[in-house]
Amino acid sequence: MQDISGPSAGFSESVTDQGLYKLPALRVLSEIATSLSTNVDIERLLERFLSTMVRLAGAGAGAVRVLTADGTGLRLIGSIGLPEEMLEQERIVPLGCGVCGQAVHDSAARSTEAVHLCKNNSGLEFFGDHCVSFVAVPLQHKGHVLGVYNLFMFADAPPIPEEVRLLFSSISEHLGMALENVRLTQENMRISLMNERQMLSNEIHDSLAQTLAYMNIRLEMLKESVHTGDKQFTEKYLGDMEDALESAYSGLRELLTQFHHRMDPRGLVPALQDLLAGACKKTEARVDFTNHTHGLNLTPDQEVQVFHIVQEALANICKHSRAHNIHLNIEQVDDAYRFTITDDGIGLCAAGHPGPGMHFGINIMHGRAKQLGGSVEITSQAGAGTRLTLMFPSQPPRKRDNT
Template identity: 50%
Template sequence: MNQGSPMLQQADVESHKEEINRIQALRVLSEVTATLASEYDLEALLDRFLGMMVRLSGASAGVVRVLTSDGQHLRLAASQGLPPELVESERLVDINCGVCGAALRNDEIRQTFDLKPCAARTGQPFFGGCRSMVVVPLEHNGRLLGVYNLYMTEERSIPEEVSLLFRSISEHLAMALENTRLMRENLRMTLMSERQMMANEVHDSLAQTMAYMKMRIELLREALLQYESGKALKYSADIQQALDEAYASLRELLTQFRNRMDPLGLEHALKELVAGYFDRTGVRLELENRIPDLDLSVDQEVQVFHILQEALSNVARHAGAKQAWLTLEVDDGHYAFTVEDDGRGVFVMGAQPDLRHHFGISIMSERAQRLGGNIEIANRPQGGARLRLLVPIHPEKVK
């Protein structure tokens, strides 16, 4: 009994230590996860990660290396505790370089106590003060993204539970790196889409007007050569009207490009648009949202916003209205966005066609086609005009 007590006490102590280690590991993992989840800027994310890992592991320095696009090198993406001259020499290393290359090839954590190859390769005295280096691969969904290194001033082996913790942390960091890459790609695609959209709008609103003016100039030249003053005056007036329309369209396009959609989403953007509409136009605008859960992608929201923005601009420019209404509702498997006004209506007998109005409708129709939807335009029975944008709801979202 007396001989067994110390053994039991020792077992209790070991069990207590293991429990403490598990709790510490969970705390470390929780802190790392919180850090990676709260940062979207890649440089800031890696700096915070390394600072935390150096502190938690007791390392003197650390680096993160990411695989280059050619798959042949490791690029230094972030560093903590390295002298500037070493950072410069470590900017780009071969993928098969030493322990880092071995860790990547075998997708396993490596620790070395011999840093002489690193010192010989770089010619830097920093490695003389290091007693060990840990290399942890960064892998996400079977795809190797790079490694992170921790430089220790003590010559001690990493316990198995710490190795498992490092591996778990590497998976979280790899996921954060992949998410950041996807965000950059998404931003790149968004910018390309915006530029294409701007080009389309310039083409639809200005290029067609310029083509019309070019044809009228040719007719004007022929009329002048034949001394037909009546026709010359008519063509000159047409050109003047088209020039005025082109200038107004250009100013409007510049205004739209400066005032892109609110990043908080379509509903918030429409509320902001309605809030300042009367001050800008002198027309009262009421918004009624009957959709409890509007569910559109970011690209769809942008297209819808610009269609409604153009429709409301047309009300202000052409309708002669005092009151307008903007309604959002669900109708037979479609999101329906309706703009109405109490003005003179769209189709007025004997009215002179407005080139800018015509091109504005063309732009709206093209945007609606990108959404898989369509636009309906009609006069209201009680006076004024109605424009209705119908966007199909994804089948499983139809109530």
């Protein structure tokens, strides 16, 4: 077995004009860099560059494998020139198998002519009859191997030039970085999904679950009043349950609306601009947006909480306020952010008290503000509009360490 990661190990020095390989090498690296900057299927990308690896090495066949999810094996994702029986038998090979395992263990490219060992292990006539040597080039990032290219050399194959060896090293690093980026992206997506589910669970618990618990208590009291023939309390408890049912139904609609309308991936400010544009279309009111901060420095979680608070406030304005003017103002006061939403509508309490659905939305806004470490304050007068002020620290609150 040869280590081909060092200078000229296992390679020919007969190529005097090494500049012959420089232009293809630059083209390959440029193509890889371009591919990494676009949203591509990483397995298709690795398979596509397999043909480049085979061609540059002068190999008769090739394969590309990636680490399995449990990290115990290498899974075949692409091949060139390999017999069908080999593809079936080696769809997944153990991580420590032969030269591939050695390359993974050492995080370095390896080559060998001892193909009889592979023939003994697999029973495949391909080794020896066709393949007389092969190379394993690991795909790695920061010393962590994430996959491997196998290049199978036939009897008439020339030695691999030095420039190609160096190119393989660069390709390995670039594609290894791409694999790592995909892994991190998938991990972040899983975390985001779990956080979103937890958020939904919390909101259901803090709103619908409490309303249903209240209805259950009232139901027992209703049964008792019916049993005793108390008509006055029977009517009261029926009214309470009707109000609670309306509140639960409105709350469910609000939750569904919030989770159907996702925040703009460009960030909070574009998302708020879209919300205000939507409010303008729904109410035909004049909408103003003023941002006095020099770039909001919020975490993704903070952005989501603020977005949904403003969304709920605007929904209430559109449904109930009959406003002609709506204004959103953002400013930084010392170490806190202040979001103020004002309208010149009929006022929150113009009809006596907010309805159950509005109560539900206000409760959710308070809950979101609490998660931000801040507060929501609502002031309103009949005929004089409503002002909602959200204030929270510019730095996210630290989570308690329970250990």
